[in-house]
Amino acid sequence: MPLHRRQFLATSAAAALLPAATRAQDDSFEVTRSEEEWRAMLTDLQYEVMREEGTERAFTSPLNDEKRAGTFLCKGCDLPLYSSETKFDSGTGWPSFYQALPNAVETKPDRKLFVTRTECHCRRCGSHLGHIFDDGPPPTGKRHCINGVSLTFRPA
Ligand SMILES: [Zn+2]
Numbered sequence: 001m002p003l004h005r006r007q008f009l010a011t012s013a014a015a016a017l018l019p020a021a022t023r024a025q026d027d028s029f030e031v032t033r034s035e036e037e038w039r040a041m042l043t044d045l046q047y048e049v050m051r052e053e054g055t056e057r058a059f060t061s062p063l064n065d066e067k068r069a070g071t072f073l074c075k076g077c078d079l080p081l082y083s084s085e086t087k088f089d090s091g092t093g094w095p096s097f098y099q100a101l102p103n104a105v106e107t108k109p110d111r112k113l114f115v116t117r118t119e120c121h122c123r124r125c126g127s128h129l130g131h132i133f134d135d136g137p138p139p140t141g142k143r144h145c146i147n148g149v150s151l152t153f154r155p156a
Pocket of ligand 1 (some may be wrong): 074075076077078079122123124125126127
């Protein structure tokens with residue numbers, strides 16, 4: 001299985017490089033906090049997802065079933081990220097939206113898996129939110145698959 005082995009090694013190398021690259025980007029965000037400050041304000045799970053690009057388990061976030069009108073804010077800096085008007089039930093077990101609010105999220109390629117995915121994070125504090133896929137509903141055709149622990153819901 002030489003091909004399989006090469007792929008595995010390449011993926012491991014890429015994953016090993018990722019934390020340093022992520023840290024280097026933090027300086028460019030409007031809201032910055034030290035690792036200690038983030039640890040103090042977040043739970044372990046929130047820190048793992050928001051600051052280390054982890055993923056919460058599917059169907060664990062109460063926000064997955066949130067159907068009230070309102071706004072979803074970044075848990076890291078309170079920036080409004082998504083409107084309830086763009087939320088839909090994707091069946092994946094993660095809060096899903098077809099569109100972010102204007103000037104709310106930024107993206108970058110995520111090569112941690114064999115398939116390159118589009119990672120998305122808060123444009124103001126850099127906290128990881130989730131990924132954006134191309135199998136969403138109209139009008140955008142996008143599916144923002146977001147970790148509920150990265151969000152705070154504010155009812156309208
Ligand atoms: Zn933020």
